[in-house]
Amino acid sequence: MAADGLSFFKLSFLLSLLSGGSNVLDPIFGPGQVGKFPPSCNRIECPKYELIHAGNGYEIRRYDTTVWISTKPIQDISLVDATRTAFFQLFDYIQGKNKYNQKIEMTAPVISQVSPSDGPLCESSFTVSFYVPKKNQPDPAPAENLHIQKWSPRYVAVRQFSGFVSDSTVGEEAAALSASLEGTAWAHAIEKSKEDGGVGSDSAYTVAQYNSPFEFTGRVNEIWLPFQMDD
Template sequence: MKISLFLSVLTVSILGIYSEVNIPAPCKRIECPIYDVIENGKDYQIRRYNSSVWISNPPIRQFSIVTANAIGVTRLFRYIQGNNDNKQKIEMAGPVLSEVIPSDGSFFKYSYIVSFYVPKKNQANPPPAKGLQVQRWKNVYAAVRQFSGFVNDKNVAEQAAALKDSINGTKWLSAIEKSHKASNFSVAQYNSPIELFNRVNEIWLLFEL
């Protein structure tokens, strides 16, 4: 009886620790999109995100994701500080999401759509702003891989390739390939630029079922 009770408590404790690991740490202090974990695979996680609202830049054509993020985040930070049509301030939420889109033959190799997640209390009526767009997502699935440090072109490419390798041979591959080009992916960043340690980033492959 005592052994059975001990094993039950131990199992609950392990599952609790495991679920904590899967939650990006910054989301314990800022609002983030809500999701359910569908599968914990080897070096990847499948999530189902509830419908959500994002405020986005139009595609930014640059040589580097670092430069594109700097441009996009500057515009979006001004937006949440009240530089919008309603002069309304909005709480900072997470993550900053950068969609990486291969070039259509232009001078730049990629373009980037940099977005902020809009907190729930503002999702019904996010204030409009010139040069920015509101994106309303339905429920969507994501294959996710976490990594640490500061985002740069090298580690983003390596982590995206590693996630795609992990998905190969799984039941999720065909759904991902049907949803978008295999070369498309998104980079989620959860930390402020001034946070030097314990940084959390993710590669997302978004898809529908």
């Protein structure tokens, strides 16, 4: 693919995550299904994980150390609106607008950490992050107004859903994940991790998005609840 074409694909990928557009569901993939492999991960790098448990409408994964480049927290009432600005910053970053003038390969997912805040109009805080490719993780390029997040190994409770992410769906999906975990040892571990100020205590939940705008079926999005456990 020509360089211009690749750049257009990268930009289109990011813009698709902003649209909150048609929320058409793949008829073979309903909310709460688990274990669907994101099609984009056949083409671009995604973080590796170990499947620990598959439950009713959720799964538990263990991720090794990962590295992310992240925006500053953005205050807004809308995930879609807040991430619009954030994604343009991340697109500039992978196109070489960083201190190394380094172009970086596209990866998936792009994640948005969501934290309720005390601001007016029920605002939330959104931190949007790009998964840094493994070859760049030993020395990720710094950039103005962005920061590096180096995640220690962690467990993540995951719920998958299809369609295009919108403000009307993410809260419902996050609530459904919490409901499906009720009464399990995983729910106890998630709550303990938050109370201890550990993994997952800095956000209510995380939205992970995998697909390009040209994929209208088989779309895979996820709600994440990271937490710690004593191995």
